[in-house]
Amino acid sequence: MEEVDHLAHERQTAEFDVEAMKIVWAGSRRTFEIADRMSRLVASDPEFRKDNRNMLGRKVLFRNSLRKAAHAWKRINELRLTEEEAAMLRVFVDEASYVDLHWGMFVPAIKGQGTDEQQKKWLSLAYKLHIIGCYAQTELGHGSNVQGLETTATFDPETDEFIIHSPNLTSSKWWPGGLGKASTHAVVYARLITDGQDYGVHGFIVQLRSLDDHSPLPGITVGDIGMKFGNGAYNTMDNGVLRFDHVRIPRDQMLMRLSKVTREGKYIQSDVPRQLAYGTMVFVRQAIVSDASKALSRAVCIAVRYSAVRRQFGSQDGGPETQVIDYKTQQSRLFPLLASAYAFRFVGNWLKWLYTDVTQKLQAGDFATLPEVHACTAGLKSLTTSVTADGIEECRKLCGGHGYLCSSGLPELFAAYVPSCTYEGDNVVLLLQVARFLMKTVSQLGSGTKPTGAAAYIGKAEYLLQYKCNVRKAEDWLNPSVILEVFEARAVRLAVICAQNISKASNPEEGFSELSADLIEAAIAHCELIIISKFIDKVQEDNEGRGIKEQLQILCNIYALSLLHKHLGDFLTTNCISSKQGALANEQLRALYTQLRPNAVSLVDAFNYTDHYLGSVLGRYDGNVYPNLYEEAWKDPFNDSVVPDGYHEYVRPLLKRELRFSRL
Amino acid sequence: MEEVDHLAHERQTAEFDVEAMKIVWAGSRRTFEIADRMSRLVASDPEFRKDNRNMLGRKVLFRNSLRKAAHAWKRINELRLTEEEAAMLRVFVDEASYVDLHWGMFVPAIKGQGTDEQQKKWLSLAYKLHIIGCYAQTELGHGSNVQGLETTATFDPETDEFIIHSPNLTSSKWWPGGLGKASTHAVVYARLITDGQDYGVHGFIVQLRSLDDHSPLPGITVGDIGMKFGNGAYNTMDNGVLRFDHVRIPRDQMLMRLSKVTREGKYIQSDVPRQLAYGTMVFVRQAIVSDASKALSRAVCIAVRYSAVRRQFGSQDGGPETQVIDYKTQQSRLFPLLASAYAFRFVGNWLKWLYTDVTQKLQAGDFATLPEVHACTAGLKSLTTSVTADGIEECRKLCGGHGYLCSSGLPELFAAYVPSCTYEGDNVVLLLQVARFLMKTVSQLGSGTKPTGAAAYIGKAEYLLQYKCNVRKAEDWLNPSVILEVFEARAVRLAVICAQNISKASNPEEGFSELSADLIEAAIAHCELIIISKFIDKVQEDNEGRGIKEQLQILCNIYALSLLHKHLGDFLTTNCISSKQGALANEQLRALYTQLRPNAVSLVDAFNYTDHYLGSVLGRYDGNVYPNLYEEAWKDPFNDSVVPDGYHEYVRPLLKRELRFSRL
Secondary structure, three states: OOOOOOOOOHHOOOOOOOHHHHHHHOHHHHHHHHHHHHHHHHOHHHHHHHOOOHHHOOOHHHHHHHHHHHHHHHHHHHOOOOOHHHHHHHHHHHOHHHHHHHHHHHHHHHHHHOHHHHHHHHHHHOOOOEEEEEEOEOOOOOOOOOHHHHOEEEEEOOOOEEEOOOOHHHHHHEEEOOOOEEEEEEEEEEEEEEOOOEEEEEEEEEEOOOOOOOOOOOEEEEEEEEOEEEOHHHOOOOEEEEEEOOOOEEHHHHOOOOOOOOOOOOOOOOOOOOOOHHHHHHHHHHHHHHHHHHHHHHHHHHHHHHHHHHHHOOOOOOOOOOEEEHHHHHHHHHHHHHHHHHHHHHHHHHHHHHHHHHHHHHHHOOOOOOHHHHHHHHHHHHHHHHHHHHHHHHHHOOHHHHHHHHHHOHHHHHHHHHHHHHHOHHHHHHHHHHHHHHHHHOHHHHOOOOOHHHHHHHHHHHHHOOOEEEEOHHHHHHHHHHHHHHHHHHHHHHHHHHHHHHHHHHOOOHHHHHHHHHHHHHHHHHHHHHHHHHHHHHOOOOOOOOHHHHHHHHHHHHHHHHHHHHHOOOHHHHHHHHOOHHHHHHHHHHHHHHHHHHHHHHHHHOOOOOOHHHOOOOOOOOOHHHHHHHHHHHHHHHHHHOOOOHHHHHHHHHHHHOOOOOOO | OOOOOOOOHEEEEOOHHHHHHHHHHHHHHHHHHHHHHHHHHOOOOHOOOOOOOOHHHHHHHHHHHHHHHHHHHHHHHHOOOHHHHHHHHHHHHHOOOOHHHHHHHHHHHHHHHOHHHHHHHHHHHHHHHOEOOOEEEOEOOOOOOOHHHEEEEEEOOOEEEEEEEEEOOHHEEEEOOOOOOOEEEEEEEEEEEEEEEEEEEEEEEEEEEEOOOOEEEEEEEEEEEOOOOOOOHHHHOEEEEEOOOOEEHHHHHEEEOEEEEEEOOOOEEEEOOOOOOHHHHHHHHHHHHHHHHHHHHHHHHHHHHHHOOOOOOOOOOOOOOHHHHHHHHHHHHHHHHHHHHHHHHHHHHHHHHHHHHHHHHOOOOOOHHHHHHHHHHHHHHHHHHHHHHHHHHHHHOOEEEEEEEHOOOHHHHHHHHHHHHHHHHHHHHHHHHHHHHHHHHHHHHHHHHOOHHHHHHHHHHHHHOOOOOOOOOOOHHOOHHHHHHHHHHHHHHHHHHHHHHHHHHOOHHHHHOOOOHHHHHHHHHHHHHHHHHHHHHHHHHOOOOOOOOHHHHHHHHHHHHHHHHHHHHHHHHOOOOOOHHHHHHHHHHHHHHHHHHHHHHHHHHOOOOHHHHHHOOOOOOOHHHOHHHHHHHOOOOHHOOOOOOOOOHHHHHHHHOOOOOOOO
């Protein structure tokens, strides 16, 4: 096909330096360069082809996934890639597989919970992939309530071993990725029982399969839990089921950094602070926030480009029809998502910093900020993944009928993304944790304890409860300090109202439970405020490059004002703003959409995604959608024959009136 | 497995007569009995098994679908089912296939647009399935803008034929269901050109494939457009692509009821009113609303039952944990959807009546109510399908991790359902049509034209603009007339504000376009009001049976008050209610959840769905979830072998350090 850039006219209208924005998006020139190199490496290697993924049956799909993982490992070694480069390469391979859990959960679990000796032994095997590990926590009967897990690890002092056992059906391990077919080992979470006493849930390294022939070891029943949402999507992953029938492991395979069992069977807590475990949680969740901005930006990139290509209605005098991106209805759904992608990117980068900061503090024995950091990351994980999941589906709808085709890439992206809302903390459960933190913070307001970090604004409660927004004309809404204070006032007021209502209940727990739907809304207000404040910080940084600061300012304002419009009830009911001010915000929002419009395509170009990574005919860089959509259809094996399998048995007899049973 | 009803305790707490509610849900005892009989017929016939659907490759899936369609046809004939029974049977077969389009679009198109003679000829073939037809309207380049279709039908007076042609790539027919592989004929929409003049889009009956061997006829290129969202889902359907290379058809295959071309090539409008065509549109859209209540109620049924089975947290003294349905966060997401399912069911039944009513009026030459009826059905199609699509996904999330498994039935239900938001009118485009109608109605307020039907309340604009809600305590919100007036006031005020803002623009079209996002909100307010008012009517009907009226009242109030909470900004910004009244509504809503709780499982039992139709391990009638979830996993062919295909090539070499390329 001819190489023409069908979006060239869109790119010419950009009012900023796209190359400079690419660096801003990446976070640094170095990160940009690594991402750029790795994404091109993957895109140019036919072994990493993924456009046929949704046409493959499960077994072939999985075999394919094993092949890619091995090929990636080969390339990582051949090119002597650094750990950072290797991780980036895996991102761009863009296929959920056992290696994700091996590197993302198994290795960190041993690092976080293993003794130095255990780390030395197991990590050296894991780093070379001489064992493949997964993370076997969730069970059929327990997900969110980790303390309710039922698998047991009973110490047998006679043999110096733990006996791992699944006492009932609901204790079956269920969901761990990489478990079903690939892993040789697992970190298994089980109730530690010694000397007749239950010490609660601990981690144990358990070998599952023979290193010779991959067959499950005696006492182990293991398999895949079956098909999941979507065609390809997460079905490249072998989420597994696992049962133990009195499986014995040496005592030293209990992860003993935080507590241990002695040769005599005595349970001893180590002097390593248990709070260190929260560091890992913060790490995992900041990575999830970072992934949210990746997933949302991919969907937005596809929807923005296709909305610029697609034309419908509005032809005058035989001229071309209107680009759908020019419709206000399209803009009011699409541009807030574009702004959210940027917002999540920046808050994700900030969380990376926060993780480093809290790790240093923890190592120095300073645990004071941990509850706030924990609430912050839990809340941001919840908010960003929920918005991203819904946002991907919204982008799919914004692509009209063609978005429903797998070749649009969006169904796949959605189905592969949505588990983020559930894993590593169900999003509702997490928001309730944030709410609990907020209630505690509010209750301590009089006590002299000063809220810190992202919750510091609660310390200004007295001021914020009195605050009156002074917006008088639409442009006043462009003032970052106005936006910040209005969102602070909303967050603090919702929290205080909840606290007041809880205090009316017969007991606080009952009140908390009764009001939990309202508490969720207060938690969301807190999280949205954090994201806005970090976006404002980002805009105020020294952003080099033509027009960068202006575009970020527009995106930041769209992010904030579209949230204000979405949650207008919150702001009005707490008297943070008046109806008139709400209407002015909406007016300003429309003006911002108009300002953003000529930059929309370039703002998604700044994500620097290859066509391979996007995996979407609709989102192609060159905008040459229709011929490629057409070509793509004919590649489906279903089109190998014009007369479909089954015609002779099930269609012809109807048409030929040859159905024996016909009584017509 | 033992047959125990794990939900028996839930069923004992019902405060109403479930059997009576089944009749209310069905609409009449007769409809209940037909649905009950047909659903059991399908469920008990192993040929209609569908639990393996998500594990099949596309070709096998499609072959399977052809087999089921033929088997259904066999049973329909053997049992001499009525048209109504046959349609119901197809519903419970629950698999998208060519027959849907044959009966749902091809036949109605000929009925609506064909002359008596054409109907006689073609319908007699179609009714016996001696031809299979589809509806070829949408093209690669045009969906919503039907007038922009590019396929041409040029009359050739020399041969008395039309030449059907695809002049460019974007004119390729794209999406029609049943087109890709199954159909022998299509109603093709093309621009009628005669005597050098373009008369716009008209329908033509075109044979696509040989009735002998099913091969495409000369000049016809036809195929499937490839994989769509989901595993099984809509992939049982052969949505197709079709191109014409100067295909000739006899002149009398133009559908000539509304206009015709004479032997000489003269274009003549018939005296049949063109408005009659809208009757078909009303029919199709009321059917879609009816389907929305079916789809949403299935999802809700699954989520309610599983939420009663699932327990997490809150165990005291070693007792059982709390059922997740007892959490207010779960209730505040789930119960409004349960209420919506009932609301959509009742408004769907009302639309059936409306269709009959408008058809009688049209036949009597009374077109006055048509614009209102058209706006009403367009809006309700949009609102109910959007809420249903989002609601199914919300139900999936409410089932936690297990909802992501195909065996939960929810991924399949979602992926198969979401196209409803796009087909038969994109939901946003439809809401803009409603908004246009509202603006026209408001603009005519002074002129003496009285708004009719579901828009009659706009006639009370003067009163409603003055209206002050007099709620003083939470229970005041239980008064139906309060709810009705508050929602009327909100709808009218949003519409009037839009009209005022439009009038400020330099011209009305520009104003309409600039404010279209606000107009969408006004349209939604109008539609929600209709649904509430029909629900209130239903509650006030003579509902026999113990507790029926009370339960419907609770559901109706939950539906209304949860919408009020969701759109609180609308109500506050238009001064329909005060912040205090909003808080009281929320308080009442929580009380209603508590009232609903003991009836929840029985309220979904009243849908009378078989386990086959639900197709969900989580939603099983007997609540015996865990053992069946476990069994289901092992049925997946992926578990046929413990060592997966690909192990020897791609896993063993890593573990055995045998990768030639390894440099570690």
